[in-house]
Amino acid sequence: MISEPLRQTAQASDQLCETARGVIRKEAEALIAMSGRIDHLFAHACHIILNCKGHVVVMGVGKSGHIARKVAATFASTGTPAFFVHPGEAKHGDAGMITPSDVVLAISYSGETEEIVSILPVIRRLKIPLISMTGKCASSLARHADVNINVGIETEACPLGLAPTSSTTVALATGDAMALALLNERGFTMEDFALSHPGGTLGRRLLLTVDEIMHKGENIPRVGKEALLKTVLLEMTRKKLGMTTIVDNDGILAGVFTDGDVRRVLDTGVDIHKILIHEVMNRNPKIIPPGTLAAGALDRMKQHKITSLVVVNEQREPVGVIHMHDILRAGIA
Incomplete structure (x- = not known):
């Protein structure tokens, strides 16, 4: 049984809602x-x-x-x-x-x-x-x-x-x-709108490029093709991106090696003190050119279920690495 105070409260609520509906x-x-x-x-x-x-x-x-x-x-x-x-x-x-x-x-x-x-x-x-x-x-x-x-x-x-x-x-x-x-x-256009809203979410999605937030120079994890796996693991630990680029003698990207690759390779029982990285690296890494929108890079990571991309120039030299966390910290979601 509904008490009288509750009934009155319900009636008052109905009246409030009806008034609001009438205004709208x-x-x-x-x-x-x-x-x-x-x-x-x-x-x-x-x-x-x-x-x-x-x-x-x-x-x-x-x-x-x-x-x-x-x-x-x-x-x-x-x-x-x-x-x-x-x-x-x-x-x-x-x-x-x-x-x-x-x-x-x-x-x-x-x-x-x-x-x-x-x-x-x-x-x-x-x-x-x-x-x-x-x-x-x-x-x-x-x-x-x-x-x-x-x-x-x-x-x-x-x-x-x-x-x-x-x-x-x-x-x-x-x-x-x-x-x-x-x-x-x-x-x-949407791009014009973004230019007048550079601090908003849309502005960041349409204006922010990977060049502005990627890891560059000495912060790029990088090893040579002939490096031992143990050296690669040390480089990955130092740079803290969960991956490293692998380059040939001319500095051209030859492959990448990620945390996932580490687990896969170690499960095979290899000796990290003897195996060379070119024997186990991923030879077909996902790459993007400089100037790519950060939002586009994030979409590509989601599509391929990866957490980082290598940014390479026209000579296929690594000029940066962009991690998913970098993009999310920049407010692109």
């Missing part, structure tokens, strides 16, 4: 309605930005300011140079950041935000394009804009109809839509 439904409905309003005006705004020689200066105050900051960041990371300027600060000197080569994108649901309206003369004096996102097409901002994107909604998702919810969601989604439409039009 209302915001989703507002987004669907907005998608139906994407038209030639939206395309015109995109063409203005594509023809911009400078930056997109994004403005907004309050909740619209938070949206404007995010829109500017999305633009900048997807191939459209952009930055955020607070209209209030622009009135006190930051308007100097705006140049005649720029485009201004102003976000204000009412279209009457005092801080934005007060700097419209500055924008006009610079003779630069003004794109607005408002929910009121007859507002001061919309009337002064070269293009106004209507981001109006029927009602906020807030049960009180007060807190900006659906309106900010629609403005954010419209900003994202514009940024990604521009991305597509510019032919912006």
Whole structure:
């Protein structure tokens, strides 16, 4: 039997969930309605930005300011140079950041935000394009804009109809839509995205090469073809990579020998003081050229179920060894 406190808790939880579902439904409905309003005006705004020689200066105050900051960041990371300027600060000197080569994108649901309206003369004096996102097409901002994107909604998702919810969601989604439409039009690639996100996982996967993290020079485990197995084991122990390269008299890679090979060979009962490494080495090691992406090297290791690769130049000389742990430590997974 369910106790009364538990029943009340369950009812309260149901009410919380139903309210949340209602908010999400209302915001989703507002987004669907907005998608139906994407038209030639939206395309015109995109063409203005594509023809911009400078930056997109994004403005907004309050909740619209938070949206404007995010829109500017999305633009900048997807191939459209952009930055955020607070209209209030622009009135006190930051308007100097705006140049005649720029485009201004102003976000204000009412279209009457005092801080934005007060700097419209500055924008006009610079003779630069003004794109607005408002929910009121007859507002001061919309009337002064070269293009106004209507981001109006029927009602906020807030049960009180007060807190900006659906309106900010629609403005954010419209900003994202514009940024990604521009991305597509510019032919912006994953590699371009990585260049603006060098510290992120994607950036590392698309930019980091084995050359930057491989073991080089004296840190490469290396023995000659005529070395005794005992010498090879000592070299492997010193370099701590679980393997060694084996080179001929000209320094050309002849093979490799790994921890797995050690176990295999010792099981045959050979004398490590007498057998030469060329008799038991792997003559067909997996190799990669310099400049290989670390992510590609990791994929190859996984494919062949090995933990290291030898990096060789065009003459097939070992110039490095890359171990799986090196790649994982670099944040490639």
